[in-house]
Amino acid sequence: MNQWESRWQEGRIGFHLPQVNSYLKRYADKLLAQVPESVFVPLCGKTLDLPWLAGKTKKVVGVELVSQAVEEFFEENKLNYSLQPAGQLQLYSHESIDIFQGDFFELMPEQTGHFEAIYDRGSIVALDQPERQKYVEHLLSFLSPGGRILIITLEYEQNQMSGPPYCVPAEEIELLFSRYGRLELLETCDVLDDRFRNKGLGALQEKVFQLAEK
Numbered sequence: 524m525n526q527w528e529s530r531w532q533e534g535r536i537g538f539h540l541p542q543v544n545s546y547l548k549r550y551a552d553k554l555l556a557q558v559p560e561s562v563f564v565p566l567c568g569k570t571l572d573l574p575w576l577a578g579k580t581k582k583v584v585g586v587e588l589v590s591q592a593v594e595e596f597f598e599e600n601k602l603n604y605s606l607q608p609a610g611q612l613q614l615y616s617h618e619s620i621d622i623f624q625g626d627f628f629e630l631m632p633e634q635t636g637h638f639e640a641i642y643d644r645g646s647i648v649a650l651d652q653p654e655r656q657k658y659v660e661h662l663l664s665f666l667s668p669g670g671r672i673l674i675i676t677l678e679y680e681q682n683q684m685s686g687p688p689y690c691v692p693a694e695e696i697e698l699l700f701s702r703y704g705r706l707e708l709l710e711t712c713d714v715l716d717d718r719f720r721n722k723g724l725g726a727l728q729e730k731v732f733q734l735a736e737k
């Protein structure tokens with residue numbers, strides 16, 4: 524069993540929010556400025572951001588490794604779904620929400636189409652450093668020309684805690700994404716709470732970036 528399956532099985536999902544992400548609400552106008560047909564949510568877990576985004580666009584497409592997470596998403600939101608094989612993955616569909624269950628790196632843009640809007644919260648920070656470069660290359664292959672990405676990262680002293688979530692500093696985001704476009708830091712917020720204080724952190728910041736074409 525991989526670490527994500529055990530986390531879901533043991534209920535160690537402190538990253539899951541009981542409400543829609545406040546940065547998403549705050550910056551949705553920027554992310555959705557081009558009125559995209561569909562939004563892509565990589566490594567989506569069972570986030571409530573999916574149905575919220577589905578209320579704003581025609582289609583939301585997520586990808587999530589762990590079937591328990593996908594099934595809990597549909598069950599907890601009382602949404603029925605159809606299930607079909609999709610290459611190496613399984614496709615769960617409910618009207619305007621599609622979730623591909625399986626490894627993001629096995630999902631191809633030929634299966635989903637390209638997106639004018641991508642929303643990354645808890646995704647790049649879920650991957651360790653060697654995987655992040657590969658992740659960004661793969662992620663960008665889903666982006667339409669002129670598309671936008673909203674990226675929420677975490678910054679802390681990496682030697683105070685082993686991830687995930689990992690510290691992904693602004694300089695690394697710049698390095699990874701700037702060849703595509705223009706990065707704008709929209710917000711920095713101190714978010715240290717007892718959960719992370721008890722894990723040894725002395726400071727924790729969330730940063731919100733928008734990536735748009737140059």
Ligand SMILES: C[S@@+](CC[C@H](N)C(=O)[O-])C[C@H]1O[C@@H](n2cnc3c(N)ncnc32)[C@H](O)[C@@H]1O
Pocket residue numbers: 527528538539540565566567568569570586587588589592625626627628644645646649
């Ligand atoms: C930190 S959680 C964030 C979930 C969601 N974005 C949210 O905001 O609640 C990261 C999620 O990515 C999933 N995951 C990890 N590696 C993956 C991969 N290679 N492909 C698809 N999903 C993956 C995990 O199972 C987990 O649910």
